[in-house]
Amino acid sequence: MARRFDHSSEEITDMALQWVKHHLQSDLSDSLSLRKVAKGIGYSPGTLINLFGSYGYLLLRVNADTLDELSEQMKAASTNDTVPEQQLNAMALCYLEFAMAHTQRWRLIFELKLATDEDIPDWQQQRIDQLLNQVKGLLTGIKPDASNREIEQTARIMWAGVHGISFLAVEDKLFSPAKLNHSEMVTTLIRNYLTGWLSDTESR
Structure with a gap:
């Protein structure tokens, strides 16, 4: 067991977070x-409660x-293209890919x-909003005349x-006798949903 003052609060915080990530x-x-977690980093449970x-x-x-x-990886992935649909x-x-690579x-x-x-906390809600805002920003570029409500709803439905x-x-529960290509399924979903979304507007 580490002595109480072997590390700063910031160091213990980082140690705990890194230990959990490694475990997962x-x-x-x-x-x-x-x-x-406390045992893994050599501090008491009480220390972690005081910090977190x-x-x-x-x-x-x-x-x-x-x-x-x-969020950073999604942003980086989208910069390889300039067409909003492809982004x-x-x-x-x-x-x-992130879900498959870091499942737990x-x-x-x-x-x-x-x-x-x-x-x-607000800091967590802001992260959730930021992730969805990336999707909403691209949808706005695809359909600039869409209302905020339509963009919000479309982003949530599509990402669902x-x-x-x-x-x-990740759960391997597609229940198909053939090995389906998950990436192709995602691409098909995005393409077909956008096609339907845009054609619905044009038909009005």
């Missing part, structure tokens, strides 16, 4: 516990880092349940589909 490379989040406020908020900080990484498809494929961290974003008296394919892919 090969193990389920259900196998984590506050005591296990609760075990739930510790995991929420891990989720924040995951969202930051995902959107690149971001969707990046989302799928990706799953923790959606599986984490805070205590009833714990609210999602991308997320659904990603979830079924």
